[in-house]
Amino acid sequence: MIFKQKNNEKINVKDEVLSGLTVALALVPEAVAFAFVAGVQPLVGLYAAFIVGFITSILGGRPGMISGATGGLAVVMVELVAKYGVEYLFAAVVVMGIIQIIIGLLKLGKFVRLIPHPVMLGFVNGLAIVIFIAQLNQFKIPSDNGTMKWMTGSQLWIMLGMVLLTMAISYFMPKLTKAVPAPLVAIVVVSLLVNGLGIDTRTVGDIASVGGGLPQFHMPQIPVSLQTLKIVLPYSIIFAAVGLIESLMTLTLVDEITDTRGRGNKECIGQGIANFITGFFGGMGGCAMIGQSMININSGGRKRLSGLSASLFLLGFVLFGSKLIEKIPLAALVGVMFMVVIATFEWASFRIMRNIPVSDAFVIVLVSVVTVFTDLAIAVATGVIVSALVFAWKKGKKIDVNSFVDENGVKVYEIRGAVFFGSARNFIEAFDIKNDTKEVIIDFKHARVFDHSGIESINSLTEKYKNSGKKLHLRHLSTECYQLIKDSEKILEVNIIKDPKYHVAVNDLA
Secondary structure, three states, X not given: OEEEOOOOOEEEHHHHHHHHHHHHHHHHHHHHHHHHHHOOOHHHHHHHHHHHHHHHHHHXXXXXXXXXXXXXXXXXXXXXXXXXXXXXXXXXXXXHHHHHHHHHHOOHHHHHHHOOHHHHHHHHHHHHHHHHHHHHHHHEEEOOOOOEEEOOHHHHHHHHHHHHHHHHHHHHHHHHOOOOOHHHHHHHHHHHHHHHHOOOOOEHXXXXXXXXXXXXXXXXXXXOOHHHHHXXXXXXXXXXXXXXXXXXXXXXHHHHHHOOOOOHHHHHHHHHHHHHHHHOOOOOOOEEOHHHHHHHHHOOOOOHHHHHHHHHHHHHHHHOOHHHHOOOEHHHHHHHHHHHHHHHOOOHHHHHOOXXXXXXXXXXXXXXXXXXHOOHHHHHHHHHHXXXXXXXXXXXXXXXXXXXXXXXXXXXXXXXXEEOOOOHHHHHHOOOOOOOOOEEEEEEEEEEEOOHHHHHXXXXXXXXXXXXXXXXXXXXXXXXXXXXXXOOHHHOOOEEOOOOOOOOOOOOOO
């Protein structure tokens, strides 16, 4: 069944709904697992997956992207829960939502475009590795002393066999037909096989019961005081940062895959509203899920209907279908997630390593490693900082200073490049003050002064020429730079040659 939207875009209802069903089946164990990581009850993760997924599907800025409880948030939530309890987590999620709404209203989501491509590749590869490692926990079983141990013997081989069967169906099914999402077929086939033949393997029910009622309004039971805010606010800021970075980068990835464009600021607001509401209904909060988003896209889900369907199916499982969901073998879901890992990982990054600068290759590996061992926000921030420093270093080395004596016997220095903190030292060292003529001209026609360090380097030169008894002229300086130089008491005697305006400096240089 196909409908048309107001903009005449077609919606394939069957593909959207079936894709949503596939995503919902994969969401159940993920939400339960992430709830355990965060140290809360399974329903706290399931409610978050439903509420966040439902609201962002309506209000978010990226149709087809799936949101819910995530591992990236769970690992930074566990400390708050362990120290202060789950009620403080609910309050932190509410404040997290407020912060995200403010970021969206201030239109700060656009700054995701400043994230370099090597950081994006590292993020994708690191997240794929994190998803893979998370699935390995399903190969562990409780031991007699209460700890978890690795599967062995027939139990391990059965698990591996079911995983490989799921992956094989997911891989070959699209070659036969795309009428039904391959991951959904794989889950159904393996579930029927295991339950029909009575094969002894772990199921969703072995992790926890997924049954429950509707989410109920719940005010966080914590003291309303400044001390409480001091506890909650730092965590909320971290939650908001991790959630938005993961969401906006997943949005960018989905944009590239679908050749469409999402709206980052709208996604920030949508995520914020979802988390604000989730905190009042006993949920652990959430953000975009790259694994489930890839399942959705690969299964044919492109519109908001797929996300709405996934959240409603998930709620249906919690309310009515928990017994059936609990019979799904974990091996089937692990197999689906392994296919997600294969599809998510940028295998081309191995090939391009030999053809890109060493610094870019280093950033890819660095972000991947930091993502695995810390969290997404730290990894992306590290990658952006390293990329910025590399850029500044390279840009700083590229400043060219060409000097000659004109027909009037005046030494002229022509500057080409960017004058900023990275090039300030090379800029100053290019001048031969001692041996220069009595009058010197510095021409900035082909240069740009970007920051206060650039201004200070000019001030330093003018001071040195003044102390040497020589007259310095500055030509083709921007309006902002001209104003700063002219108003400086140290260099009042410097003659500014007024040329046609060449607007170079931006924003507040001082």
